[in-house]
Amino acid sequence: xxxxxxxxxxxxxxxxxxxxxxxxxxxxxxxxxxxxxxxxxxxxxxxxxxxxxxxxxxxxxxxxxxxxxxxxxxxxxxxxxxxxxxxxxxxxxxxxxxxxxxxxxxxxxxxxxxxxxxxxxxxxxxxxxxxxxxxxxxxxxxxxxxxxxxxxxxxxxxxxxxxxxxxxxxxxxxxxxxxxxxxxxxxxxxxxxxxxxxxxxxxxxxxxxxxxxxxxxxxxxxxxxxxxxxxxxxxxxxxxxxxxxxxxxxxxxxxxxxxxxxxxxx
Amino acid sequence: xxxxxxxxxxxxxxxxxxxxxxxxxxxxxxxxxxxxxxxxxxxxxxxxxxxxxxxxxxxxxxxxxxxxxxxxxxxxxxxxxxxxxxxxxxxxxxxxxxxxxxxxxxxxxxxxxxxxxxxxxxxxxxxxxxxxxxxxxxxxxxxxxxxxxxxxxxxxxxxxxxxxxxxxxxxxxxxxxxxxxxxxxxxxxxxxxxxxxxxxxxxxxxxxxxxxxxxxxxxxxxxxxxxxxxxxxxxxxxxxxxxxxxxxxxxxxxxxxxxxxxxxxxxxxxxxxxxxxxxxxxxxxxxxxxxxxxxxxxxxxxxxxxxxxxxxxxxxxxxxxxxxxxxxxxxxxxxxxxxxxxxxxxxxxxxxxxxxxxxxxxxxxxxxxx
Ligand SMILES: Nc1ncnc2c1ncn2[C@@H]1O[C@H](COP(=O)(O)OP(=O)(O)O)[C@@H](O)[C@H]1O
Ligand SMILES: [Mg+2]
Numbered sequence: 001x002x003x004x005x006x007x008x009x010x011x012x013x014x015x016x017x018x019x020x021x022x023x024x025x026x027x028x029x030x031x032x033x034x035x036x037x038x039x040x041x042x043x044x045x046x047x048x049x050x051x052x053x054x055x056x057x058x059x060x061x062x063x064x065x066x067x068x069x070x071x072x073x074x075x076x077x078x079x080x081x082x083x084x085x086x087x088x089x090x091x092x093x094x095x096x097x098x099x100x101x102x103x104x105x106x107x108x109x110x111x112x113x114x115x116x117x118x119x120x121x122x123x124x125x126x127x128x129x130x131x132x133x134x135x136x137x138x139x140x141x142x143x144x145x146x147x148x149x150x151x152x153x154x155x156x157x158x159x160x161x162x163x164x165x166x167x168x169x170x171x172x173x174x175x176x177x178x179x180x181x182x183x184x185x186x187x188x189x190x191x192x193x194x195x196x197x198x199x200x201x202x203x204x205x206x207x208x209x210x211x212x213x214x215x216x217x218x219x220x221x222x223x224x225x226x227x228x229x230x231x232x233x234x235x236x237x238x239x240x241x242x243x244x245x246x247x248x249x250x251x252x253x254x255x256x257x258x259x260x261x262x263x264x265x266x
Numbered sequence: 267x268x269x270x271x272x273x274x275x276x277x278x279x280x281x282x283x284x285x286x287x288x289x290x291x292x293x294x295x296x297x298x299x300x301x302x303x304x305x306x307x308x309x310x311x312x313x314x315x316x317x318x319x320x321x322x323x324x325x326x327x328x329x330x331x332x333x334x335x336x337x338x339x340x341x342x343x344x345x346x347x348x349x350x351x352x353x354x355x356x357x358x359x360x361x362x363x364x365x366x367x368x369x370x371x372x373x374x375x376x377x378x379x380x381x382x383x384x385x386x387x388x389x390x391x392x393x394x395x396x397x398x399x400x401x402x403x404x405x406x407x408x409x410x411x412x413x414x415x416x417x418x419x420x421x422x423x424x425x426x427x428x429x430x431x432x433x434x435x436x437x438x439x440x441x442x443x444x445x446x447x448x449x450x451x452x453x454x455x456x457x458x459x460x461x462x463x464x465x466x467x468x469x470x471x472x473x474x475x476x477x478x479x480x481x482x483x484x485x486x487x488x489x490x491x492x493x494x495x496x497x498x499x500x501x502x503x504x505x506x507x508x509x510x511x512x513x514x515x516x517x518x519x520x521x522x523x524x525x526x527x528x529x530x531x532x533x534x535x536x537x538x539x540x541x542x543x544x545x546x547x548x549x550x551x552x553x554x555x556x557x558x559x560x561x562x563x564x565x566x567x568x569x570x571x572x573x574x575x576x577x578x579x580x581x582x583x584x585x586x587x588x589x590x591x592x593x594x595x596x597x598x599x600x601x602x603x604x605x606x607x608x609x610x611x612x613x614x615x616x617x618x619x620x621x622x623x624x625x626x627x628x629x630x631x632x633x634x635x636x
Contacts, residue, residue, distance in 0.1 A: 165323050166356035168343040170417065171373035180369070184360040 033236035064222035074137025075201035087152025140201035155189025272335025280329035307478035349418030364398035511550035528597025534629030572623030
């Protein structure tokens, strides 16, 4: 492609602006976490790792972090099998009411989170399961399930329908075809979806806020509670750790998915 | 066992309807054990549908398919002993070449200890030894074809189905693979049904050819007979380059027919099966390569019909010339003529006055309406 110099300048300016805008909050938090002072501040007041050392001693933050990870794992465990089956069914088989179903699956996006959160709170309250972690995992799975379904169904939709017929002509029955051919072929979508679900659940704030009580706060809620009391730089440090975990998950899984997608390419 | 061996495949009045659309209409044919059948027809003529009915991916709306003399209506696709090569190959992308070939053996519960040897044997048969551990995307188009054929044959199916697997290849590779399929088919003696819209492929590789159009079988014959005695104008036009002449029948006997075309009466042959009545409109068909063309009248010696004409267009195609010649005596019809000239001495220019002629036995006469 040949671009004129003006075009090139405009193109790069927009690109750089986007990158800056997207990463500014992360950079601010990152900077603030290294401050040597005692209040959260940007640009930081000197450089030190003392707030990272500090969070090593804060059991509340650590436990909240652990709870968030557990919630995210429960969310993945629930959403991967259901979302995978639903995604394959929606894109590959002529499901009755497929159109209506697709719109229904969009609902979680259109209903404001506060609405779904209150709904789930009432439901879980009625069922008397508030106060433990697994309902939060399920709640984040329910709310974010469309991401999982979309990741899988886009993978399944690009699948050659003859693959399953080929498996049959090789002698594979319906179950063998599903496990040996269909499922491996949509694996990139499953991995992408699982990664998304993990991160979305890990970060989920509003719904967690409504469903947790004081004994089982998750990290975003814990940070929020602390901010309301006193803003210290240890919150920035723990946020950075939090971001790093999510980023690490992306990097590791992107390696795997990237590889799978590459292997899939014809 | 019975004294007469049942046909490897028989279709009896098979129909396939999608909604209200008939994709296959009343198809009946037989294929003997070990033979190579090609189903030839334009796109949308129902070839794939017919193949999928035989494979068991579809169930006929009516009629019956027999494999080795037994109805397969109640037999699921994965329980039939049929290997298939798909148009887009449908190789498993997450498996290596060897894993693809081993897959049918695993699914069909072959003794696990024999599988590696058998996979190696079939990869060798398709000349892919050394490529076992390549992923599918690491193989060239031709190599992928070979994996697909090894996967379809490795479990020694009773029947091999090929659904235009060569259509996507360039011409040279396609012709190479056509001969390769034929070699392997002969070597293993496996009964084969091949689908194509390439008439050359049909004539070159097959023992038997079926021409389809609009879901209907037009003719079922050996390649040479299909070429020499097409049973209707569609087949005549689909195989080779054919000139159509419209005329009125004047006289008909059991073997030949005479008809008026423009100002002249010409004699030709007819298949005999269809009703031809005096005075009815007919179509005459003559192949472009069965018309002789020359500037000198004496070159027409030994021919039954000869006319004067004017060359309108001359196309040089390497090993042959294609001429379009206007013939006033035939009511101003323009005929396509293919001239193979080994010495390339007699090239004719547009505007040249020429003589053209043919033998009566090369003019096919069909009822105008089928
Ligand atoms: N599953 C189907 N549903 C509806 N129509 C179909 C289906 N499969 C094939 N057809 C129609 O049947 C006709 C024949 O198709 P096909 O057998 O694929 O032709 P070919 O292989 O000769 O190109 C086409 O008009 C096609 O649109
Ligand atoms: Mg087809």
